Amino acid sequence: MVDSEVQYGDSASAARAIHSALSGLSAAPVGHKISKWAFTWNVDGTIETAIAYEGATVLFTLTYTWDSGNLESVERA
DSSP states (O other), rough: TTTOOOTTTOOOHHHHHHHHTTTTOOOOOOOOOOEEEEEEEESSSSSEEEEETTTTEEEEEEEEEETTEEEEEEEEE
């Protein structure tokens, strides 16, 4: 297995791998601090969006795209 692969069913390792891969993508903009995260979910239970807030202000949104249960992309807006 390649280092970036996670064994099916190992949710703890998957969470660590996703966190590592997305750490830069999910960093607060310079001069800001994330104080809250909000999430939306797809019908199948996969994450749809993660919204980063500083107080009541939205800093950015991560939108997740899935294909047959596999994470295809993450976009930051």
